[in-house]
Amino acid sequence: MPLPRPDLTGLPADVIAYITSLEEELRDLQRLHIGAREGAVRRAPREAEEPSFPAEPPTTINVVTLSALGLAKRTPRHLYQRQRRGGMGVFDLDAPDNDPPALLVAADEQESLLLITSKSRAFRLPLANLAEAPVRSRGQAITAAGPLLADERFVCALPTDRSGYVIVVSERGQVRRFGSHLFGESMRPGTVLYDIAYGGPPAAACWTAGDEDLLIATRAGNAIRFAERQVPVRGCLGIRLERDDVVTVAANVTDDAQVFLLSSDGKGALRQMSGFRANKEPGAGGKQVMKTDDLVAAVTVEEDEDLFIISQLGKIIRFQTVEVPLKEGVVQGVNCMDLRNDRTVALTAGR
Numbered sequence: 001m002p003l004p005r006p007d008l009t010g011l012p013a014d015v016i017a018y019i020t021s022l023e024e025e026l027r028d029l030q031r032l033h034i035g036a037r038e039g040a041v042r043r044a045p046r047e048a049e050e051p052s053f054p055a056e057p058p059t060t061i062n063v064v065t066l067s068a069l070g071l072a073k074r075t076p077r078h079l080y081q082r083q084r085r086g087g088m089g090v091f092d093l094d095a096p097d098n099d100p101p102a103l104l105v106a107a108d109e110q111e112s113l114l115l116i117t118s119k120s121r122a123f124r125l126p127l128a129n130l131a132e133a134p135v136r137s138r139g140q141a142i143t144a145a146g147p148l149l150a151d152e153r154f155v156c157a158l159p160t161d162r163s164g165y166v167i168v169v170s171e172r173g174q175v176r177r178f179g180s181h182l183f184g185e186s187m188r189p190g191t192v193l194y195d196i197a198y199g200g201p202p203a204a205a206c207w208t209a210g211d212e213d214l215l216i217a218t219r220a221g222n223a224i225r226f227a228e229r230q231v232p233v234r235g236c237l238g239i240r241l242e243r244d245d246v247v248t249v250a251a252n253v254t255d256d257a258q259v260f261l262l263s264s265d266g267k268g269a270l271r272q273m274s275g276f277r278a279n280k281e282p283g284a285g286g287k288q289v290m291k292t293d294d295l296v297a298a299v300t301v302e303e304d305e306d307l308f309i310i311s312q313l314g315k316i317i318r319f320q321t322v323e324v325p326l327k328e329g330v331v332q333g334v335n336c337m338d339l340r341n342d343r344t345v346a347l348t349a350g351r
Contacts, residue, residue, distance in 0.1 A: 095314055101346065103154060222285070253300060265294070307348075
């Protein structure tokens with residue numbers, strides 16, 4: 001007779017998730033055993049839902065996973081097997097409970113990363129300084145990029161050595177535009193981008209070409225779109241927020257652009273920007289871009305790209321963008337990652 005399930009209240013979330021996963025594995029094995037006994041062996045449902053297969057030939061593009069306090073690993077992108085949308089993913093960065101994965105970025109192994117902290121300080125981190133690691137590994141501390149101050153954490157990560165501009169948006173919606181030359185190899189580690197007393201700490205960043213539009217979105221799923229050239233040298237208010245809302249997303253867009261938006265519950269929506277009209281100027285209140293109360297990330301994508309999503313417990317999934325229905329209007333999104341006592345925190349994209 002099976003033992004009753006004990007009360008798991010009070011256990012850490014990762015332990016509960018691990019126990020739940022083992023229980024699902026046991027149920028799958030029981031279904032296989034019953035099927036074999038009845039003369040009809042069937043593949044376990046989880047296997048049917050989560051096929052994995054090689055996604056691309058070897059590449060020099062790496063997927064870099066970072067925690068807020070500076071634990072990082074880089075893994076060649078081709079080592080991540082492609083799954084179907086809605087799968088459970090695989091464990092990636094092995095981080096402590098008090099410092100879970102927070103950022104995800106794809107960059108060539110010859111590039112550097114631009115890291116921006118909650119104190120609005122900027123650092124360059126050559127990928128070569130990070131040892132190549134397998135998909136599931138602990139990673140290493142990136143103190144070489146610069147020691148963090150008290151209560152400081154990494155909040156944005158972008159590839160460097162691009163042309164155009166870096167857009168940085170604060171939690172309270174202040175937007176600033178910096179020329180790419182400021183982030184070259186001669187940049188002083190810890191360069192302060194702006195005074196966080198005005199607008200609060202950075203919350204999101206993206207590269208722009210100089211003649212595109214900006215999409216700034218908030219946790220509540222509201223967003224504004226306007227021409228980036230309207231941002232003055234000293235910055236301005238990009239979006240007017242409700243009292244309890246904060247900015248979580250910044251992306252470069254055009255009418256032809258497709259933007260993938262991700263909520264913490266693992267749901268994603270692919271929006272055609274021709275269906276999200278631009279404002280004449282920045283600073284207005286946003287309008288709904290996705291039906292959610294916890295929008296965590298977004299990225300501008302091409303149809304032939306893959307999406308990479310990572311969760312707070314360090315699980316990562318890779319699937320094709322074309323598996324997400326393209327919409328012009330506001331939608332709630334579709335299931336992109338199967339979560340158990342977990343939440344998604346970051347994403348990136350690449351071919």
